[in-house]
Amino acid sequence: MDDYLRKREELMLKDRALRYDHATDREPSADEVVADKVLRNIRTAEAESVWDPNRKTEQPHGSQQMFPGMEFLTARATIMSTQLFAILSKVRSLRDHFFELELDASQMPKGGLLHAHLDATVRADVLLELAMKQPAIHVRAPGKLSAGNFKTVLPEFRALPQAQWTQIPSITDPSYEPNTWVPIKNARGNFSDALGGPAGFDRWVVGALMIEPAEAYGTHNSTAKIWKKFQSTFGVSDGLIRFVPVWTEYVREFLLSSIEDGISYVEPRILFWFKHMIGADGKENVPHRVWLQMYERVLNEVKASLDVRGRADEFVGSKIIYSTLRIGTPEELEWYTEDCLALKVEFPHLIAGFDIVGHEDSLEPLIKYADVFLRFKERQKELGVDIPFVFHAGETLGDGTAADVNLYDAILLGTKRIGHGLSIYKHPHLMEICREKGICIEMCPISNEILRLTGSMPMHPLPAIMNHGVHVALCSDDPAVFGNMGLTFDFFQVFVASEVNGLITLRELVWDSIRFSNLDEEEKGRALSLLEKRWAQFVRHVLEEYGGSDAGGRLET
Amino acid sequence: MDDYLRKREELMLKDRALRYDHATDREPSADEVVADKVLRNIRTAEAESVWDPNRKTEQPHGSQQMFPGMEFLTARATIMSTQLFAILSKVRSLRDHFFELELDASQMPKGGLLHAHLDATVRADVLLELAMKQPAIHVRAPGKLSAGNFKTVLPEFRALPQAQWTQIPSITDPSYEPNTWVPIKNARGNFSDALGGPAGFDRWVVGALMIEPAEAYGTHNSTAKIWKKFQSTFGVSDGLIRFVPVWTEYVREFLLSSIEDGISYVEPRILFWFKHMIGADGKENVPHRVWLQMYERVLNEVKASLDVRGRADEFVGSKIIYSTLRIGTPEELEWYTEDCLALKVEFPHLIAGFDIVGHEDSLEPLIKYADVFLRFKERQKELGVDIPFVFHAGETLGDGTAADVNLYDAILLGTKRIGHGLSIYKHPHLMEICREKGICIEMCPISNEILRLTGSMPMHPLPAIMNHGVHVALCSDDPAVFGNMGLTFDFFQVFVASEVNGLITLRELVWDSIRFSNLDEEEKGRALSLLEKRWAQFVRHVLEEYGGSDAGGRLET
Known part of the structure; x- marks a missing residue:
């Protein structure tokens, strides 16, 4: 048996060897080892005390059984009642009082937010409040x-x-x-x-x-159907957001609420499909370059306010991924690539990537525009700029469908990260390429679940992708529609759905969200060193607050 | 662009290179190439005409959207209405007239059934009929x-x-x-x-x-809950089946209905947990060796009946996997391993494997019995017999849980195949071992879906496993409880849920079910050559029946 147990240990280590939270170049500190056990103990205890499968939560569309990682919209209130969520979230202020507060050193720093559509990042009720003033x-x-x-x-x-x-x-x-x-x-x-x-x-x-539980899990319970509701929300919000006086406050709200959640960098996708925004005078004539001027102004105001209060270390800033829709002819797309180039020349520090967005299952595949993308790269060389692709690809349940095949094109076109990449777990060679070239997957687990690309967190392919050594950044995608504001909910769902995940998993996910950001090397260095400091504080806090005699007793067993 | 398209083609081929339906040692015949296109065209046409996502099917627990590979219990009637199902099934007779019919050469041969629990293989209404006679x-x-x-x-x-x-x-x-x-x-x-x-x-x-749709998808919609219903069905059926006069007819029915579906070999798991069956006299005193004598008698009767009618080529026979439950102490398990050895010595041609069964998430893990299993192997050597392990492992949504970890032990203990192995797609090194050592996964897609281990076929990890080059045999598991009698339904669900799957995928799945069976080399040779003949007839039939001018026209585009 001893021999058997030794071989077993070796086999398990080898099977996990590709995981970067098992890599040995960042061995956990002594504090992290203990804090990891504290978090695991709480997870185990709450799996019974909170997520007892015999409990049910009553919903308009029937009842739902409880389990860790269950359907988010039904579980949201329960999640927020847990000790684990309290540890991960530490939301520190209400919006109105944001600048009156100091940084709470006990908050878990979340790193960067690398995949979010700007027009779905502010709470629906807050957006309505902003609109009511106009x-x-x-x-x-x-x-x-x-x-x-x-x-x-x-x-x-x-x-x-x-x-x-x-x-x-x-x-x-x-x-x-x-x-x-x-x-x-x-x-x-x-x-x-x-x-x-x-x-x-x-x-x-x-x-x-927003999407309600009865819609996601009842009436619209399939990807094709829930996407229709999902898309309809953008038709409603556009008329509220794409108006200069609202838009600037919307951006401010997005930045502040992100910082509140412990996010220190944001890289939203901004949709430039509409060529103009409506100005304060009600005329639809504000061009893209003014959008960026406004974005930059608000960004600088937020940073200055933090600075004045000695809180500059909480937030390193923001860049933007230029996005348009995956519809129309290649010629039409070329208008946008040229527009993006012009903006990049004028705002080199803001424009950090290019993407086309929309429902992959029903809209156009990347291959349709491949020659435009290749020319776009040539044009960048001519102009001496660099705008990496950050393509959506593989956000689908299809196997071998055009949406799944987008993964090949994204990679061949040199994408720096992959938006969603859900179906990449079916592609052994593509995972190998991602691992070797350092192509990071922007995973949006709650988004995937609500859009019915997975039934629940335990069914989600994230563990397969991580076990294959592919780097992942957790993202919220469209939190205003899904209700997963900030990054805490996504971290929570991922943490409770796997016994493999521990504190070091969270740490590496946080780190990857900065490592694979489009910050330049110097900015990245600063962001990582700030992260290091806050992370150590967070770990100490977990030990001091939750690692007491009770947890300690359990730790020794 | 030409250069791009060439690289793209290479990348896709490399990514699929591990798939054995893409392997070049069994290139498709000219007929297969055309028949493949015929089947794909029908699949594409029916995806719209039958599985329109805007159609709904009304169910007691609400309505369900339609899509290929959707929830089986809700989709069953629709599946049976499709042309594709007609091609794959070709159920040739009602039970009563079985022996009056001749082999229909147009039926798709299914190969072997490698994972089915005997006590859940006969239709519930037929079992009740058998019982009514007693x-x-x-x-x-x-x-x-x-x-x-x-x-x-x-x-x-x-x-x-x-x-x-x-x-x-x-x-x-x-x-x-x-x-x-x-x-x-x-x-x-x-x-x-x-x-x-x-x-x-x-x-x-x-x-x-049986499990009803409202139970699987409504009231019991989680793995933990639906397992309780699932397990309760065995408590009900045991009193009907474990009675000699019913049991022998049950076995006969299992064999005949399998042959009807085009299955030419069966390797059921028989549960020997109860030490005695109830005899015709109502006394619970019939020991395991008599079970096997009865099994063999019925098997020989069925073969003789086929033989007399010149239909011997339809069925090569059956072997048995000795199973007991994954509960109790190691000492208790040892009684069963010794019992299995004694039966193997007496029925060397019948006993072909050993397994422990039951809900992996809640019952005992393999590691608890590892030393018993190691001793069992020693004892086999002493007695000069070979009883390969065919362990259930990884039938779970757990990640890093005991049920998931069973995969390591199954493989270390030298399992010949893996029962379910659902979670193996998360284990890169274990998939590599399976690929290299030829450990086949007994995949039960409909079972997984009804037991809520996957939301639907498009969410099922089967494509990931096949793309990693792991061999798979499709199996029905407990068709009497799920309603997926035979193998046709599982083949159907797998075929419609992926654009990658084609006729050659079906062929390799069929072949693997014989290649990885526990038939000896000579029996396997005969089974494969019979398969070759029937498969060619089936392919010709698809061409002749469905490959006419209409399909031909489409083929040329």
């Missing part, structure tokens, strides 16, 4: 609203030039003529009592901006 | 039956010695005293009208023997 914003509905069609008749928003502002008093009055614009204040203030009054208006709008 | 069989219920508790108050069956037979007239009469035995004929004949009369009795029993 008299230019009007809302309309394509039909008469009733309790029966509340979830299918969607609001459409738009900021109008003052000359077109209306006085229409209500969107729910029997006299309301569908498709006519109502000032948002009137629409909300006079929302019919039968539909819940102003609170009913909020529910109507927020429901159109 | 006056010794009695039934009881632990409480008063009502429409409200119809699904939770389970029947218990038992064959009684004649002296204990009762005259109790009804199991639903208000005077029925719970837990008293009622002759099955009375129980069925006098089943209350309020509960549906005799047909209601059948529904009660069949419902207790």
Whole structure:
């Protein structure tokens, strides 16, 4: 038996050898070894005390059994009640008081956020609050609203030039003529009592901006169906966000709420599909370069505010991935690659990558645009700039479908990271290439689960990908739609769904989110050294707060 | 671009190079190339015409969206309506007329069935029919039956010695005293009208023997919960099956229905946990060696009947994997390994493997019994016999849990195949070992899906495993409980869920089910040459029947 046990140990080590949280070049510190046991003990205890499979949570679409890593939208409240979540989150402030607080050294630093679509990064209720301050914003509905069609008749928003502002008093009055614009204040203030009054208006709008459990797991329980609801949320939010006075505050909110969650760097994808934003005057004529000027201004304001309060170390900054949609002709795409080049020349420190986005299963594959991308690379050489591809690829359940095949093209075109890359676990050679070339996967586990690309965290291919030695950065994708604000929820779901994952897994995921960011080498060095300091503080905190006699007793066994 | 497309082609080939359906040592014939296109065209056409995601199927627990590879229990009727299923199945006879028919050369031969638990291989309604012929069989219920508790108050069956037979007239009469035995004929004949009369009795029993869609996808929608229902079916069926007069007919039915589906060899796991079967006299005293004598007798009768009708080539035979449960002490297990050795000495041609079975997530791991298994191997050497391990391992969503870790022990102990092995896609080194040592995975895709180890076929890790070059045999596991009788349903679900899979994939899966069987080399040679002949006939049939001008036209594009 001794011989058997020795061979067994060797076999397990060899099987895990590709995992970078098992790599020996960053051996855990003595503190980390103990803190790891503390976290594992809490996970084990809560698997029984919180996630007992005999408990059920009642939902509109039926009941749901409990288990660690279960469906996020049903589990969210339970997750937030756990000790483990308290340790990982440490949300330190409400937005209003953000600048009054100091850095809480006990917070787990999350590193960088490398995959998030800017227009789905701010809480729906906060977005609505921002919009309510703008008299230019009007809302309309394509039909008469009733309790029966509340979830299918969607609001459409738009900021109008003052000359077109209306006085229409209500969107729910029997006299309301569908498709006519109502000032948002009137629409909300006079929302019919039968539909819940102003609170009913909020529910109507927020429901159109977010995915609810009954939709994800009940009525829309397949990838193809839930994507339709998902896409519809962008149609609703666009009219609120793509308006200069809202957009700047939206960006500020995105940056502050990220910092609150312990995120020290953000690299959002900004969609430049629409060629203009609507200006404060209600005219749709604000070009892309002004978007970037505004982004930069807000970014600098946030950094300055942190600086003044001695909190500069919390946040190293932001760059942007230029995105457009995966629709249209190659010629049409070329307009965007040229636009991106021009912006890169003017804002070299901001533009850090290029991507095309949208539903891979139903929209165009990368190969359709391959020659445009190849020319784009030539043009970069001509202009002496570097805009790495950061392509979405493999966000699909398809096997050998165009969306799955996008992985080959992304890699051949030299993508620096892969957005989602969910299906890469089926591709042994591609995983080998990612491992060897250091192509990092931007994994969005909660997004995948809500969009029904996986049934739950234990079914998610993340462990397979990590065990093959592929680097991963955890990302929130569209937290405003999914409700997974910040990165804490994604870290939580990944941590509880595997016995292999430990503190060092979390650490390496955090580190990779900086290592594989588009920060330049100097910025990266600073970001990593700040991370090192905060991580050590976090680990000490776990030991001091949770590693007491009780946990200690358990540790010795 | 030409250069790009060439590199792309190379990359895809390299990524698929480990797949054995892409291996060049068995290049497809000219007929196979065309038949492959025919099947792919039908799959593509039916993905729209049958599996339109906007169609819904209404179920007691809500509605289900349609897509290829969707939840089996909801999709079953639709599957059976497809042309693709007609091609793959070609069920040739009803049981009663089995021997009146000739081999239909157009049927797709399925090869061997390598993973099925004997006591869940015969249709529930057929089992009930067999039981109805036995006056010794009695039934009881632990409480008063009502429409409200119809699904939770389970029947218990038992064959009684004649002296204990009762005259109790009804199991639903208000005077029925719970837990008293009622002759099955009375129980069925006098089943209350309020509960549906005799047909209601059948529904009660069949419902207790099978998993219904509402249970798998609604009320029990998690692995832990659905396993409880799954396990309860065995408690119900045991009292019906483990009775000599039923058991022999059950075995006959299993063999005949397998042959009907195009299966030419079966290697069922027989559970020897109970040390005795109940004899025709109602006494529980029939030892394991008599089970094997009976099995062999029925097997020979079936073969002789085929032989007489010139159909001997349809079926090469059966061997048995000795199984017991993964519970109890190592000492208790040793009784079974010794029992298995004794049976192997007496029935060397029948006993072909050893396994321990039961819910891996909650019962004992292999490591607990490692020393017993090592001694078992020593004892085999002493006795000059060879009983390969064919261990269940990795039938779990756990990552790094005991059930997942069973994979290491199965492989270290020298398992010849792995039962389920679902979680092996997370283990790069173990997949490498399987590939190099020729350890085949007995994959049970429909079983996995119903037991909620995967959400649907497109989420199943089978493509990842095949792409890593691991050999796979498709298996039905417990078709009587799941309703996936034969192997056709599993082949269907796998075929429609991946664009990579084609006719050659089906062929290699079929071949592997013989290559990795426990037939000896000579038997294997015969089985493979028979397979070769039938496969060629099947391919010709696909061409002649479905490869006409219409398909031909499509083929040229």
